[in-house]
Amino acid sequence: MTDKSVDTNDIKISARNVDVYYGDTHAIKSVDVDILNHTVxxxxGPSGCGKSTFLRCLNRMNDTIDIARTTGDIHLDGSDIYAKDVDPVQLRARVGMVFQKPNPFPKSIYDNVAYGPRIHGLVANKAELDEVVEKSLKRAAMWNEVKDRLDQPGTGLSGGQQQRLCIARAIATAPEVLLMDEPCSALDPIATAQTEELIDELRQDYAVVIVTHSMQQAARVSQKTAFFHLGTLVEYGATSTIFTNPEDERTQDYITGRFG
Ligand SMILES: Nc1ncnc2c1ncn2[C@@H]1O[C@H](COP(=O)(O)OP(=O)(O)OP(=O)(O)O)[C@@H](O)[C@H]1O
Structure with missing residues (x-):
């Protein structure tokens, strides 16, 4: 017998019946989705459809927006991330985030990467911290570029390097999931290609979720695609299916450029 159902051991994040409101604006409407491990x-979806809002639900970044209210269930490895005893700061170490505009801290390259392990008490001494910094920069494919100038400001790097530094900073807390909100939109084509290559490598270790306006990018880097429209999740499935044989007319219209 062929079982084509999802292997539930691979579900990293499971969202059910998720709604998000900003005051009276109903931004996310009853979204159900499973985010798989080792998958991008x-x-x-079109601008304003709720992609970033839903992404921010997955590590409770919406908690930082006063008027935002989230309802429904989101489980990480089977545990409710909105439970009363969950510390959102600890959660964000497990579910890291990379933003649209590279945002290194006004600190040295070393201190940018060391920041998370330091505040979360993940290392016992300087030697261990050095090791985490080196490993994270290697994982973000930029160790060779910066190993001789770790004490220089992160803000002095090129845009593409800054974004990889932000990825290294997110990786340094040993996350399980990486959320990326249009991570290449401020990058040139070469830095975009390097970042996309990195995203593909990162899925070996993490579940990666990426918001993108570029359908070409979604097709290049992802294995699963979720199409949002007006706050609803219209269609979710294998990227190849969504782009070649979608079920819903709205998906078809979007991927063929009829709106958005
Ligand atoms: N901080 C906020 N306060 C009030 N409304 C917001 C806020 N952030 C988003 N919204 C509203 O929620 C809806 C979804 O926005 P969101 O940014 O999640 O969409 P998006 O699909 O990521 O858009 P884009 O592709 O343009 O970035 C929109 O109507 C938007 O105006």
């Missing part, structure tokens, strides 16, 4: 999941 792309969130696509």
């Amino acid at each position: 999941t792309a969130f696509i």
